[in-house]
Amino acid sequence: MEKKNLVQYIYGIADNALILGQRLSELCGHGPSLETDIALTNISLDLLGQTRSYYQYVALLEGEGKTEDDIAFLRTERQYKSVLLVEQPNTDFAYVITRQFLFDAFHLALLEKLQHSKDDTLNAIARKAIKEVSYHLRFSGDWVKRLGDGTDISKQKVQEAVNMLWTYTDELFHLTEADSEAVAEGIGVDVSQLKEDYYGKVKELLEEATLEIPESKYFQKGGKQGIHTEHMGYLLADLQYMQRAYPNMKW
Amino acid sequence: MEKKNLVQYIYGIADNALILGQRLSELCGHGPSLETDIALTNISLDLLGQTRSYYQYVALLEGEGKTEDDIAFLRTERQYKSVLLVEQPNTDFAYVITRQFLFDAFHLALLEKLQHSKDDTLNAIARKAIKEVSYHLRFSGDWVKRLGDGTDISKQKVQEAVNMLWTYTDELFHLTEADSEAVAEGIGVDVSQLKEDYYGKVKELLEEATLEIPESKYFQKGGKQGIHTEHMGYLLADLQYMQRAYPNMKW
Amino acid sequence: MSEAQIRNLEEIFEQRIARDEKIEPKDWMPEKYRQTHIRQISQHAHSEIVGMLPEGNWISRAPSLRRKVALLAKVQDEAGHGLYLYSACETLGISRNELYDQLHSGKAKYSSIFNYPTITWADIGAIGWLVDGAAIINQVPLCNTSYGPYARAMIRVCKEESFHQRQGYEIMMTLCKGTPEQKEMAQDALNRWWWPSMMMFGPTDDMSTHTEQSMKWKLKRKTNDELRQQFVDQTAPQADLLGITIPDPELEWNEEKGHYDFGEIDWDEFWQVVKGHGPCNKERLSARVNAWEEGEWVRDAAMAYAKKQQDKKLQNVG
């Protein structure tokens, strides 16, 4: 596989971890309880740890003295290939949990396939990440149930979050060019194959949480092509602030 | 007067206009009515216009091909010498109006003195700005009265804003080293001399607005030394984003 | 009034329009004329107000002070356009609050173009160049429309829009003459804004409704397809001048017709956005609703204060 394509393929996975990790890290110290604060920080730490493994691999592939930080902080918005779902803002705890659940269910399914990648670095990262993400999914799923089958207010809030964020789920299963090539070479995962099982499992849990399944025919897309929502620019302005303001320094 | 000191003196005036102009510009399109939206945008435009005049003068003084944009966008946080008052966030319309009123009353008094500066560029900028700022003060003062003597809710909100923002007013009248030198040379305004009249006028209007005068003994300071509140970093991350991410380009 | 009387009034009314006389608020007008105008003028006003949001998104991050001031002034102009247009609409006997309610409840429409995100600075250039360009083509004929207040508002709007359009084109020109990165940014913005701009002229003529009636009332003087053709003919050479490529492989000058040929619009996308499922429909509407709801206590305070002042005056008189 061409190096350039492999790098693009990795961005398609790693950038999700970075952006969601960043979003969760914004919440640190502001959660509804110390216990959820600690748990969400753990998830953020796992995701950022995964991000580093992927980007270190990209840095190795690209050579030229690139570092994980060049890759994390010095790309333009259009070069980040994360899905729209993960950049959605921390509107409230219902949004945070729903975003997490909708992503975790996909993420675990992806990693379960990626652990069989022909690329040894990727399959090793995936094997390690599976344990972490299984925990994420249990945590977010449990909370969706608590909120859905909790009080009237919590049900209403989480239902609203599900309805809003649902439109970003379809994109998870779109194949980019880099994906198709990686799939053809036995390196990448054919995410389109994960779709049916994903919606099955997600719907099952939403039903258990006594929530309604949205019946949207229309979905949003663009992140995988680097066309993000207007939230992304502000996220990046913070994320990149130091690296941009003080270029070429060691921290 | 040493050029370096004159530049610092100008920052002490101009940075207030930049930062408050930026804060107001964030509100554009989100005001409580089209009319207030347009009026606040006008104030922002005036302030940014003044900023440009000051920074163009600084660029001229500094030479070396510097532009107004280098000065606006490429300093570190510690190099901005705006007072803490102007960087306070747009918490709600009561905060926006109160911040504006507390600044405008000072700003007008400052300009009325600055128009007699021995420095011809500064006195010309001041003369032009006086007309604009007189309007700002009328607008913000009128709104403080409307909110103070409006409904119970509006009174409570504006009183809270006055109480919170009051602690940032004392700094307006602190003399920096650059100030003292500029005063000695007949270029700068001795802001400490404006204090009594300021509090007299402000209190008079607050009373007319049926609001209580805060009795704080403690005040905040630091902006004039470039020690800002935690709000400033996020404001700058947005303000500087493009210039930092795409250095040395023309726009 | 008897039916005959009404028919008589309608006849006089149609004759006045045919003679290019302006209809003024106090003049008699058919109910359908009133309703159609309320719908169109308010849609237009809503579009100005919602249109502030995508551009407003870049004010705090504009790359130079000059551009920041120009953009801020431009968005302010749009607020001003909204004001004239709401006022024009109010002359037809509907209140601004009713108009806002229609917008906030999703009942009233606004231009679909504003449901796309502005994701780079170049989008600000592209919006000025393409979106304002398309808007002007749609709007210039309205300067001669039959309803006086609308026509007069449009004269002012069009003048400012064409200034905005030049400003947008100049942003694009600066980018295209800049670094390769900047030129790429300009190309990327053109790629993303081209088709949505083409959709601004509405469905093709064979799909479009109301056209005949609108033509008669001079709410429309050319068909959607004619206007779209005019836009392509005007814009294609401008793109050439910028040195960037319109993302339509079928775009080509047709010597015989004296017009550009161009490819098919993705009508599925068009309808998805019109029906409220574009990339930012929900964000735009909720930004407006939030501004309105969060502003309620402010508007209440202003009213309460005005009333108190009024009462004081009366007391002093009495």
Add this chain to the structure above:
Amino acid sequence: MSEAQIRNLEEIFEQRIARDEKIEPKDWMPEKYRQTHIRQISQHAHSEIVGMLPEGNWISRAPSLRRKVALLAKVQDEAGHGLYLYSACETLGISRNELYDQLHSGKAKYSSIFNYPTITWADIGAIGWLVDGAAIINQVPLCNTSYGPYARAMIRVCKEESFHQRQGYEIMMTLCKGTPEQKEMAQDALNRWWWPSMMMFGPTDDMSTHTEQSMKWKLKRKTNDELRQQFVDQTAPQADLLGITIPDPELEWNEEKGHYDFGEIDWDEFWQVVKGHGPCNKERLSARVNAWEEGEWVRDAAMAYAKKQQDKKLQNVG
């Protein structure tokens, strides 16, 4: 119980403490011991929780992935410390909600140092180096304090704090070995954090209250001034190693005393901040209150859900 009985219990209690035995939650203890411990442990817990905020301010802007992860983990550790300490406090018969109420109403105090803003990245280094450094000096003796749950919590806290302190020092070292701009940033952070850190040891001994009692209960083993001296003696050489200057012109090694001499603290500033008028007192408290209030529906939901699950279980059993 008769007064004599109580005196007897108190005597036994004081003897146990004198023998360095740990007091455990179920043991009898004087009411004043209980109250003093609730006050001190909860203040300590609150400090951990409020202390998350100034550092949390830089998580989203940390300059490298490694630093971001380390900072995030550090702030999480502080949440963890808060948890152990609240639990230790709860063993004294007060609920977590009561403790939160005391914090949110402003009745309970937390360490004043967290009322200063973090305005550059170097502040994160300075906090680790100076603030955690001072905290450790305050806290290490508490690992041997008389109340068992507190002593055990402190052992864990101190271990992690000293890791944080090394991490902070390493951030400072990296900056000081970096570009002139970075070194200046480090110097600036030291300038701003030095005196507030010195204030962390509280008023001078002649102004300090409760010390004797606290000494007896091993809540305190050294006086404020002794601890402060230890901090200066430890930190001054570290600053030298970094190549930056502590902002105290009177700081000088006193060969005779075997300690550093140092200048006078600005006690006006100290009391201003303690009384709630520091640079960020209002922001810190309102951040905590907001998190708590906005989280109420979440906590309610979790409780409601747990109850429903419990009811289901009972139903299945019954």
